Amino acid sequence: MQADWLSFFEYNASEENPEEDGVSTVIRSVLALGAHPDDETILAGGTLALLSSQGTAVHLRSATRGEGGEVGDPPLCARPDVGRLREHELREAGRALGAASVGVLGYVDPLAGEDDVLYPFEADFDELAGRILAAISETRADVVLTHGRDGEYGHPAHRLLHRAVQAAVEALGEPVLMYSWAARVPGIADHLWNESDPAHLALDVRPWLDSKAQAALAHRSQNQLFLRRHPGKTLREALRTVEAFHRHFPRCENGSPHDAFADLLRAAGAWEPPPRG
Numbered sequence: 001m002q003a004d005w006l007s008f009f010e011y012n013a014s015e016e017n018p019e020e021d022g023v024s025t026v027i028r029s030v031l032a033l034g035a036h037p038d039d040e041t042i043l044a045g046g047t048l049a050l051l052s053s054q055g056t057a058v059h060l061r062s063a064t065r066g067e068g069g070e071v072g073d074p075p076l077c078a079r080p081d082v083g084r085l086r087e088h089e090l091r092e093a094g095r096a097l098g099a100a101s102v103g104v105l106g107y108v109d110p111l112a113g114e115d116d117v118l119y120p121f122e123a124d125f126d127e128l129a130g131r132i133l134a135a136i137s138e139t140r141a142d143v144v145l146t147h148g149r150d151g152e153y154g155h156p157a158h159r160l161l162h163r164a165v166q167a168a169v170e171a172l173g174e175p176v177l178m179y180s181w182a183a184r185v186p187g188i189a190d191h192l193w194n195e196s197d198p199a200h201l202a203l204d205v206r207p208w209l210d211s212k213a214q215a216a217l218a219h220r221s222q223n224q225l226f227l228r229r230h231p232g233k234t235l236r237e238a239l240r241t242v243e244a245f246h247r248h249f250p251r252c253e254n255g256s257p258h259d260a261f262a263d264l265l266r267a268a269g270a271w272e273p274p275p276r277g
């Protein structure tokens with residue numbers, strides 16, 4: 001069931017829930033927006049599975065088809081077909097996570113340069129923000145989940161997308177929440193944490209690990225790369241079991257977000273990590 005877009009915002013903008021931060025009172029739709037197919041699964045797959053299991057419409061969008069990524073080992077396709085393969089893998093992962101829709105924004109992921117130098121995808125910034133706005137509108141998203149300020153391990157495509165999502169939600173002028181994934185949790189070592197984004201909420205996703213593992217397996221072309229980074233572990237063992245989030249919009253002044261998304265995560269067992277440590 002979808003409320004009419006405008007009346008929905010009127011409802012949410014009303015003073016019915018003055019203790020909340022002036023944003024959505026109900027989460028009906030979440031847009032998970034990554035730069036490459038598999039970012040959504042590796043960085044937030046357990047949470048996405050939780051959301052869809054609770055009836056929230058989860059929409060997956062990738063800015064690119066991951067054309068610059070690995071073709072698998074042994075190769076699953078010829079180099080020119082990797083984008084098509086990875087879009088297909090994203091759709092399979094979406095099925096595993098119970099996604100309501102899956103799509104790409106249509107940018108092209110460049111190959112890594114010498115010494116594995118990573119590049120962003122080529123995009124006019126305003127046009128990229130426009131495509132993000134269109135995706136928010138199309139999916140009627142109450143929450144956008146995306147990359148952190150540091151692009152996790154500094155990936156320039158992740159950082160570009162973070163900035164563009166921030167610009168899009170600010171331009172929207174409507175109460176859409178922006179959270180980033182892989183927020184830093186003190187006391188848990190993880191090379192993908194964004195140091196600049198202290199976690200507002202952290203969630204133990206082991207109850208949804210089956211779905212996350214199934215989605216990770218669906219990204220078949222990337223499985224060997226992932227396993228090389230976690231020697232001696234199976235794919236399932238290598239998946240992070242704590243997923244953590246930082247709210248960027250509206251800015252969370254006191255480190256403790258109060259909105260319907262935060263409430264939903266808390267009800268699923270999320271905790272507020274101490275800001276330092």
Ligand SMILES: [Zn+2]
Pocket residue numbers: 034035036039155158
């Ligand atoms: Zn990525």
